[in-house]
Amino acid sequence: MSTFISSPHTLFTNNVTRIMLLVVAALIPGIAAHIYFFGIGIVINSIICIVTALLCEAGMLKLRDRPLWPFLTDGSAIVTALLIAIGLPSLFPMWLAIIATAFAIIIAKHLYGGLGNNPFNPAMVGYVLLLIAFPKDMTLWLAPHAAGPAVDFVSTLQFNILGQLPVIAHFDAITMATPLDTVKTELGTGLTVSQIVTNHPHLADAMFGKGWDIINLLFLLGGIGLLYKRVITWRIPVSMLITIAIFASIAYASNNTLHASPLFHLLGGATMLGAFFIATDPVTASTTPRGQLIYGCGIGIFTYLIRNYGSYPDGVAFAVLLMNLAAPTIDYYTRPRVFGHHPGTSS
Amino acid sequence: MLAAILALAILAIIFGLLLGYGAIKFKVEGDPVVDQIDAILPQTQCGQCTFAGCRPYAEAIAKGEADINQCPPGGETVILALADLLGRDPKPLNAEHGTHGEKTVVIIDEQVCIGCTLCIQACPVDAILGAAKHMHTVIKSECTGCNLCIPPCPVDCIHIVPVGTTLQTWTWPSPRDEHVHSA
């Protein structure tokens, strides 16, 4: 008990754990759809990542001589682990997931001082590590539904933990590049969008890319829930989505044989997950109102550029890290006008 | 070979002229950094930094002859401010020069003072008042707490007293120092 007590003398109305648990809850619909389309793998990956994250967190707290209980129960490590797991293919070697999560928690989070101090989104650091170092494993996505019975719980477990593929299946038979990846690769070979769709009929299903659109829509739903609960604000997701939409529309309008439609970009890949769950991580995002708009725009621009012109199929993770990099500078230049100060003379 | 030597010589001459012109055009007088360093120092003039006063210490820092952690009265605050000004990494106070303690002033025990004026001569800020063979007294508001008057006193009549906290000087403690949250 301290000698000098400062006001306010009230009970607290909010806490970090509540925020983190709400984020986890909002992820559930999207994860459910994920299971439906790509099998039980995501659950196994999630469990592996969460266990790794909590172990690393506990180890680092112990090493840094910090109290374990308040930081293990704050929920931030679980969110990080989940965000990594959601981005992984269902059939994915366990040791890679462990490396990514450990890297995220130890290097990207605790070397900077743990919760609240990390300049980069730990989940995205871990994820980008995998993208750069193990690109091949990251593209082995199961074909939606198709391989359902072939890759049941036991065989997924077998592969993820022991590295053995079920006897009945052959890798090429059950995996398939993601829609974003397909379009990009085939555009590279000189085909037009309509030709690609003809070659890959599943891309024509529903709204471009079977399964991915539903997953994205459910993440959008979860995101709206977070907005409603005032866990996140609208600025970052809206500015990011609008930027992607604008860029994609301009490209699509100028030449629809070489560019996929805006809807394809909005509901493809990790767009919605990124917009509502990754970019909005308050620790690493910009915090000023104007800054958040710029931050969201930046992520939108980089995502679109990397998707269309870079070497990686999806750009959300890189875009988030790049804007994490810029967030302190953005904050510095977008301070809001303080009460009683003239506009323009912020300090 | 000759061409190479000539080419280099020509280049050297042109660049030499350019630099010579620049040296005249952008001539700098004085060293304003000393003033800025001096402004940060607490001006106790105590000499614990091994220099004759705050300004000589400031000059030494500017020249790179002294480190920024030699000022015990200034303590952590001064070190941080100097590190910030000079773009260096802050470091802990060098214990060789003393420790940072509570702010103090001295008082003269007027019953014991013999009026020798030695302390008057020692005081760097003329904060001791008195005449020969009359007892002396310290102007409390001007005393910097350098304690330089204590060694010369032949009768040990000068005592160190803490300044103490009043309503006007009380400060809120930082919650961070109070119940160290996790550190």
Next chain:
Amino acid sequence: MSIPRKLWRIHGGLHLPGHKAESMQQPITDAPVPPELILPLQQHIGNVATPIVNVGDRVLKNQIIARAEGYVSVPIHASSSGTVIAIEPRVIPHPSHLTDTCIVIATDGKDEATPVAAVLSDYRQMDPAELRNRIRDAGIVGLGGAGFPAFIKLNPGPQLKIHTLILNGAECEPYITCDAMLMQEQPRAILDGLRIMQHALHAQRCIIGIEDNKPAALQALQAALHTDEHTLIEIVAVPTLYPAGGEKQLIKTLTGLEVPSHQLPASVGVICHNVATAYSIAQAISHQQPLIERIVTVAGPAIPKACNYRVRLGTPMKYLIEHTGASPSLPARLIMGGPMMGFAINDLQTPVIKTTNCLLALTSQELPKTQFELPCIRCGECARACPAQLLPQQLFWHAHAKDFDKIQDFNLFDCIECGCCSYVCPSHIPLVQYYRFAKTEIWAKEREKSKSDIARQRHEFHLQRLERKKREDEERKRKKKEMLDKVTQTDSAADAKKAAIAAALQRAQAKKATQASPQNVEHLSEQQRQQIDEIDKRRANPSTVASQPGKDNES
């Protein structure tokens, strides 16, 4: 009937549970005069008042016992009749729990007042300057919280034209109802006070701002308003939103004007006073009644029957709390002021002073269980709640790192310490304390800085003096040598002797002169000269000097 008025929205703010009904069940009750009154010399912002009574003096109620010192100061009156038993340091209501000089009066129970002089009491025939003097002599300060001398706020100076006078009846903090009850019970006196202030300021219009959760107060004031005054005085309901009652926030809500940073409301032509101040001014002008009592809300879960009391200034809090029927021991937390901005009191002997609007006694159930703070996660809730549109988390990071330059860069001093940021913080960081820490540290730094500047000057002067002395010594030696040379040249032994004697005499005299007069007396302030005079007096005291000679010989 109020004219609909466009209201402006302030940034941020909170909807807090009001807890106002509890203490509004009963009318304002007189608290009895306690056996001992403790009156701190500083109950206002500005210079400490100077006591003009001595221990043992009998004083009457309303009698001035400490006079104002300098311009920014007000006198202090005895709250009841009795005997001054001590003028000594006692615990005063302050977050530091420090002691300060108080005049302690043992009351005699007669409550005998000084005779009221028969003077003009119609304010309309008084000059603003006279009004201000009478308000000052009545010891009136802002009763809303800060305690700034009220008369100064009625004297904006000739260059500032005041167009709007605002009466602050918002009272936005939870639990506190002293202003609301006063408005309900004394609307006429409050309006009188408002008219007096309007007269003193020549304000073109007056607005009374009241939060819309106090319909009874609104109605009472409306009813008391003269029919021909509706164009001059507006009574406006403002939305209940903490901190709507902050001075700058209320001005913004009512007029749309933003008081510039580091400036007073008068700079935009607005003056804002508290309703209780208006009431006291009416009492002072119409009834020659100085400020010796105020309304105090005593509330909180630890108080069985919350109520508003009319309390004599100087009443120890213990006496007041006992009077309410609550347990006389210290509750889990006793707060002077509201839960959002008040400060904790940890000694029940602390007296009620002019700025004590509420005593809030909380049990441990209303307080957070743990003190553990998590790191800031930059969620930005604080920035959304901040009525000053600051970035509280940036302020926090810099206060945490003790980077006082940066924190001022983020406009620390525009923070009004309303507590909204701490209230919403999910990491439970005591943000306001961090800002208070930084503010008080910065002030301390500034004091140290000005002190070190003086020390630097004095040191430079000291060095110059040493230099000059050295030069003079050399000069003297040279002169002496010259003179000796001259003397030997004249070849007149007698003359030389005479001259030498004369010179020696002169030297002796000069030496005597320098010895007797103290050294280093240049550049001294008035205060220091006084200090020196005192010291000289001590010196003249034979007992002190008597102890000296023996030692003198030794040296």
Next chain:
Amino acid sequence: MTEYALILVSTILVNNFVLVKFLGLCPFLGVSRKLETAMGMASATTFVLTLSAVLSWVVNTYLLAPLQLEYLQTLTFILVIAVVVQLTEMIVHKTSPLLYKVLGIYLPLITTNCAVLGVALLNIQQEHNFIQTFLYGFGASLGFSLVLILFAAMRERIMVADVPTPFKGASIALITTGLMSMAFMGFAGLIKG
């Protein structure tokens, strides 16, 4: 026109000298403690880099190449750079004594900033013309300035973070540089060639 724009984009982002080519790391780590200082360093380096790139190209094209003295390239370029740095140092000393003090040893050390010599040599190697040279140098310095400023703002945040003691200072700065570099790998393939 597109070609020139691509040179700029390429040198600023895709082939950023600091984070992708790992040139000029010394001042990048040395003067990124404070945002203001970083800006001073950024402008000084921009000035030196652009000017020395252009001057080196001029010296090479009109002096060394006609006389077939290309083997003296490294020597003369270092001379050119040293002179430009000296000049910059004088100007900074005169106009902003504090910046001069704060930049300290790093100001003359621009001479040994390998990005500066690297740009001068790469210009010749890639057979750039005058405008390309200018843009290449200018783009490289902008890229350097951009990441330096971003890094400085980030470091100010890291400075107040609860970094474990063994990682305080240079070590966490190097780790951060690594992570920044990872982020910049996202630009890979953005511009072919």
